[in-house]
Amino acid sequence: MTKPLLAAMVLVTAISGCSRLAESRINPFNWFGGSRSEARTVQSVQTVTVRDSRQLVTQVTRMSVERTPGGAIVTAVGLPPSQGYWDAELVPATPDGLPRNGVMVYDFRIERPLEFQAQGTPRSREVTVAVHLSTIDLAxxxxxxxxxxxxxxxxxR
Incomplete structure (x- = not known):
């Protein structure tokens, strides 16, 4: 009877020491600690100019500017030469995306189809895009x- 009691006491003592194991370096969860801020030196900075490979839509058939409580939505409808054109967007024509002399110019950019597409009717080829301008932008x-x-x-206006 003394041996089981002694074994139980040793086991309880060993288990109570496990709480220290959680903070120990033996625990694999402690191998990588929290992040810290370090000084970093930048050797060189390269400027990369990204060119938009999408082409301009063939024709802009309609355009509207609709006021909203927070600014305006510019909507344009374009007509590409065939069906299947995709990834259309109104892209600011200036590199910084800002207006020049009160004129904001957008290029109606669109991606060519990945494979041959039928021409179809003009209505079936129409592509609509929009961009939101805030009240601050409109000023x-x-x-x-x-x-x-x-x-x-x-x-x-």
């Missing part, structure tokens, strides 16, 4: 222009 803008390959459309 510096008097005219908005959306450009395509064959034409451009504008709206002013």
């Amino acid at each position: 510096a803008i008097n005219t908005i222009v959306v450009r395509g390959q064959a034409n451009q459309r504008s709206a002013g």
Whole structure:
């Protein structure tokens, strides 16, 4: 009877020491501690210019500017040469995306189809894009222009 009692006491003592194991370096969960801030030196900075490989839509058929409580939504409808064009977007024509002399110019960019597509009817080829301008953005803008390959459309106040 003394041996089981002695074994139980040794076991209880060993288990009570396990709480220290959680903070020990033996515990693999402690191998990587929390992050810390370190001084870093930058050797060189390279500027990368990303070119948009998408082409301008063939024709901008419609454009509207609709006021919203927080600014305006510029919507444009473009007509590519065939069906299947995708990834359309109104991209600011200036590198910094800001208006020049009160004129904000957008390029109607669109990606070519991945494989041959039927031409289809003009209505089936229409692509609609939009961009939101905040009230702060609109303060510096008097005219908005959306450009395509064959034409451009504008709206002013």
